[in-house]
Amino acid sequence: MQKVAVITGASSGIGSALCERLLQEDASLHVCLACRNMDKAKATRDRLLSCFPHADISMVKVDVGNLASVLHAATEIKKRFCRLDYLFLNAGIMVNPRISISAFARGLFSRRAVRMLTTAEGLMTQEDRVTSDGLQEVFETNFFGHFVLIRQLEPLLCCLEKPSQLIWTSSVNAHRSNFSLDDYQHSQGREAYSSSKYATDLASMALNNRFNKQGLYSSVVCPGIVMTNMTFEILSPLLWKLLMPIMWLVRLFTRTYTLTPYNGAEAQIWLFKQKPELLDPLVKYHSCTTFFGKNYVETRKMDISEDLAEKFYMKLLELEKQMLEKQTIHDSIENTA
Ligand SMILES: NC(=O)c1ccc[n+]([C@@H]2O[C@H](COP(=O)([O-])OP(=O)(O)OC[C@H]3O[C@@H](n4cnc5c(N)ncnc54)[C@H](OP(=O)(O)O)[C@@H]3O)[C@@H](O)[C@H]2O)c1
Secondary structure: OOOEEEEEOOOOHHHHHHHHHHHHHOOOOEEEEEEOOHHHHHHHHHHHHHHOOOOEEEEEEOOOOOHHHHHHHHHHHHHHOOOOOEEEEOOOOOEEEEEOHHHHHHHHOOOOHHHHHHHOOOOEEEEOOEOOOOOEHHHHHHHHHHHHHHHHOHHHHOOOOOOEEEEEEOOOOOOHHHOOHHHOOOOOOOOHHHHHHHHHHHHHHHHHHHHHHHOEEEEEEEOOOEOOHHHHHHOOHHHHHHHHHHHHHHOOOOOOOOEOHHHHOHHHHHHHOOOHHHOOOOEEEEEEEOOOOOEEEEEEEOOOOHHHHHHHHHHHHHHHHHHHHHHHHHHHHHHHO
């Protein structure tokens, strides 16, 4: 039976490179591009078809920062497929990210220089907004929209005879210190991105606890530092180009400067080829690139605890219930109007 992979955020950057690499690995795979912008999705599909003319590629519209869109996409996916082998939860945003020049200068001459350069910890300022659903945008887009999608697609993902894989694009920037159970949407803090990525790490652990027995396995990856639309919002492409020789040199000290979307997708591709039952749910899979450009995957233990993951999961179920009830009321008002 033909395998099916759904990829959110497939319209650019790492998601788009991932689709290409998936087809290189398995030309018979059905690749479903789950994107919010259908023009961009079509452009990605056409580009993929120009390299793989016989590839089986479909598209589904989904804005993971909008609950109604997520529910609609889930219904559509359930109509089209009877099972999913891979769900790549890759779409993500940072709102108005900026490098703090003063923090950079201070950090560069301190003992935490390498940590700052490899994790961007303390280096960036960002903003956040509230979506039409009333949730923090970074939380809903990077995490909660995906969580609801998984829950809606459970019937297609849970099959004892054949395991399915959830593969989240997390980050090395997912820090426990930026996450709080009391403010898991991070409405009060200034590290919404880090908090949302820590949320994915926690949820992945809780999902494994719940669903492994039903044949569903979850893993998290970090693509490294990659030049994509997201990084081009931090600095202009020209500035990144000028910094490129320095970033190549930094590869002597850290392998996480993967730089290209192709390299950044290494960990996702590695996971695609593994037996999920044999994976360690407590590690994050990092895409790495050596100074000479060789790609490989490094595993690093995540700073997560089962207790926190379970408490967070219970809060998520509560939020999901509230949001679905709100959506049902909204739909019935729309239908009677
Ligand atoms: N680049 C890095 O250095 C880096 C490092 C660590 C982790 N990551 C993670 O890697 C993932 C991919 O990012 P990228 O670097 O490839 O950046 P990117 O080129 O900006 O890609 C982000 C993708 O997410 C999609 N997206 C954003 N908001 C969405 C929404 N509300 N609904 C549906 N799709 C949405 C974008 O769609 P549009 O094309 O319509 O905008 C785009 O396809 C993200 O989760 C990011 O956090 C990136």
